[in-house]
Amino acid sequence: MDALTGESGTNWRNLALAATLISGLALTGCQTSPTAGFANIDPAQGSSENISSLTSVINSDPRNPESYNVRGSAYGRAGKYRDALKDFNTAIQLNPNYYQAYSNRALIQRGLGDQQAALADYNRAIQINPNYDAAYIGRGNLYRKAGRTMDAFNDFQKAIQLDTTDPRAYHNRGLIYQSQGQHKLAIEDFSTAISLAPDAAEPYNGRGLSYLALNQEDNAFADFNTAIRLDKKSAEAWANQALVYERRGDKARAAKSYAEALHLNPKYQPAKDGLARTRTS
Known part of the structure; x- marks a missing residue:
């Protein structure tokens, strides 16, 4: 859905923005708007009250890059992409090695339609921290939407090898398996995504389609009904x-x-x- 995160171990972790699981198959292919990338986090975190509170934090300590990163995340959730971009730019100016801010800015660049800038930011985040799973997942989504399926698969695979607990890695790898007709592998990945995010509808949709392709109609129907119940x-x-x-x-x-x-x-x-x-x- 690419997480907009603060640095680990900080008081701002609850303000992390998670990207939506992206569907891409003929029947389940969600046509998401930029704001969908921030759909699975509490909308109150993008409220004017929360942003005002974060602005007060910045005013009290204007040299703290983390504060800008967090407010940028809140702006992103509110759909205020230009304001978010300014905050991530400031965070990076204050800390050029702030890999989370690069990955977060990449998500905003995607929302603004600048895919090349997004790719450059994901690459920079990975260069700074080769073990940052969120950047691999975000770049994998970028590759998959551009039709670079193998590059996308490799990025999702890398995130999984890093023991990510982010369901998007499994969900999106499952979509690739599914598009290749490898439905048993796809079902395994969708099931793992469901175990990590049981309240997300998209993996149920994906798994249901693979069940349907294997003529397991009852299992497919149950998954589609669950997806409707959730969304x-x-x-x-x-x-x-x-x-x-x-x-x-x-x-x-x-x-x-x-x-x-x-x-x-x-x-x-x-x-x-x-x-x-x-x-x-």
Whole structure:
């Protein structure tokens, strides 16, 4: 989803921003906006009250790079990317070896559409700290969206070899396995992601699709239903549930679920196509 973090062992860890798990397959392919990268953290951390409090901290100690890094994270959660970028720039100016700030700034660069700047920042973070798992995961997401699948796989693999507890590494490696038809390996990775983030809907969507590819329809249906329970606004989950209904010949329920998916995301093509197939006159 790339974590925006403060330095480990500090009082600011609870302000870390985690990036959303990114889906990329035909049916589950979430079309995320930049703000989705900050979706799985308490929105209050991006509130004006919290930002005001962090500004007071900075005013009392304007040479502390960590304070800028934390406020930049809060700005990022609030969708104020230009303000976040300024704070991460200041943090890096104060501490040129602040690898967390480079990785955090990379996420903002991605949100602003500057993929080359994001890549440069991830590379710099890894150069400073070759064991920083969050930077590998962030760079892997960048590579995967650019179609550099093997480079992405290698970065997710590296993060996992570093014993990361970040579910995104497993989820995104699972997506790559899935795209290659290696569904058993994909299911293992999605299951690990679920164990690390049981309240995230996306790994259930991913695992459900691999179960479906292996004709384990009941397992797939259970996963899609869980994804809906966790995120009722997931158009992908509703469309996936509808697909199972459609496979079972229940066009009425399928059409209802496809319609809900389309209500949530009017541009979601799998829902449009599914509703056209199942809607009765």
